[in-house]
Amino acid sequence: MAKTLEEIIEELRDFSTSELCDGVGAGKYQTMDYHIQERVTYKKIVGPAFTVKTPIGISGLVPEGILKIKKGEIMVIAGKGYCNGSYWGDHRSICAAMKGAEGVVIDGAFRDLQGCRAAGFPIFARGVTPGSAGKESLGELNIPVICGGVRVCPGDIIVGDSNGVLVLKPEEAEEVMERARRKIEAEKYTIQKMRETGEILPRVIMGNGREKKEEK
Known part of the structure; x- marks a missing residue:
């Protein structure tokens, strides 16, 4: 069931503009x-x-x-x-x-x-x-x-x-939020790995162990 604009707006409140820019993709966001x-x-x-x-x-x-x-x-x-x-x-x-x-x-x-x-x-x-x-x-x-x-x-x-x-654009918001969520989860995963191993990981890694190309 498609979400209303009001529902999308309320979901967007949970994300910072930085997180949403990550969801849009490097060089593609409009700030x-x-x-x-x-x-x-x-x-x-x-x-x-x-x-x-x-x-x-x-x-x-x-x-x-x-x-x-x-x-x-x-x-x-x-x-x-x-x-x-x-x-x-x-x-x-x-x-x-x-x-x-x-x-x-x-x-x-x-x-x-x-x-x-x-x-x-x-x-x-x-x-x-x-x-x-x-x-x-x-x-x-x-x-x-x-x-x-x-x-x-x-x-x-x-x-x-x-x-x-x-x-x-309203039509891109849900996809942007989904990608932003994945980046947030990757950051949490990376921090967890650093705490477990003591290794400093300046780049965010994905849950499957692949290093993410984008630096924070």
Whole structure:
């Protein structure tokens, strides 16, 4: 019986982005630029993408996106790396939390750090700045965008944690998790062997004794 998207999302919460990258495979995973980091709360976020494409330095479409975002979705703001003004602030955090959104990922900056921390809404962004961005209502909602160097389509699954932000297609998630589980089991097996033998094994080995090529 096929799993629902909600069930898949809940399963994904058990994996770190690093483990999921292992499940995708070296060189095949889609992770956003490393400058886009966990900035407010240490909560892992997992959910479908709700995208906002906006001209550089213009954030006026974001409030409309907040009104349209659904519970559990993650707003992905393709801000083109602009950090001299903010695409987000504490009031938007409060509104998005009231809508039941899962979090926001910003290819750019936000402001009102203390207020955002008090709101407790998860923010992943390039940085913090005190100034605001332009307020013109320009851009498009829920179309494919490039955020942090990665193509994100509406409905793609976003996973964000202290390691970074990963983008997965819903149809690949179960296979990725299965491969991630195998890698996790291989790591456990390797640690068990080291404890039993005292031998240091810097490379993860499979349960059948074959050395795994990938180094951690």
